Amino acid sequence: MNKIEKVLFTGKTHTTASRESTGAHGKLDLNLSVAGSADQDLTYAAVAPHPLAEQLFAGAWSACYTAAIGLVAAQKRVPLPADMSVDIEIDLGQTGAAYFLQARFEVRIPGVAQDVAERLAHAAHQICPYSKAVHGNIDVAVNVVTA
Template sequence: MKILYTAEALATGAGRNGHARTSDGKLDVDLAMPVEMGGNGEGTNPEQLFAAGYAACFHSALQMIARQEKADISDSAVGARVGIGPTDAGGFGLAVTLEVTLPKLSAEQARELTEKAHQVCPYSNATRGNIEVTLEVSED
């Protein structure tokens, strides 16, 4: 694979209760465990960062496919829910639900474009076979 761009970030402090910053300083956040996991929730967490990244990346993949297919995806949106919980093997795992809204397309067209985007999105390719990713498609 030819690398086109490399992002760099450093986490310091106490992991999930620490700090994260990108090398260019554009992302500079305090981290905190969510209340649901026993933390104070007074910072962002890795699951929120992953959800934001996956939603943005998937939306870009969807736009690329739409351009190729000359489909109108104006007013589209992609939301991501990232869940974390214990696995049967004793560690922790993630599960993702992507909520894709394509109000200008029929249900069939929206589902087809979403499936195609799922095949080209770098986050989808990285997670495929590793975590459960559920695609939910709506027209509004």
């Protein structure tokens, strides 16, 4: 895998799984934000802000991955806290003339033992179709927080 030398854009999501379901698949809340530094501010004039491709990818991946954590937890009979969440940042970057993606996950499973939470996070990547699709293609860093 190639390392990104210069990050061009970052798409961020914050995903929480809701226990209040209105359908067979439940409800998922996603918050999208545009990351930018002082030299990378984005301005939308006369148009409604719209998500970047990196945000859409992060949103789809986080929805799938959050559901995978729930599935793995149910299989292992580990109760998940109501405030479990997943933050994903997808960077579009460049190395030389080539473009690449990289991802950072912050998985929050408060009140669950660290080793159990890490096993859930790892197992979810093994069954999530998005995680499997990018495995070996992009750098993915995972940080699990239980406090």
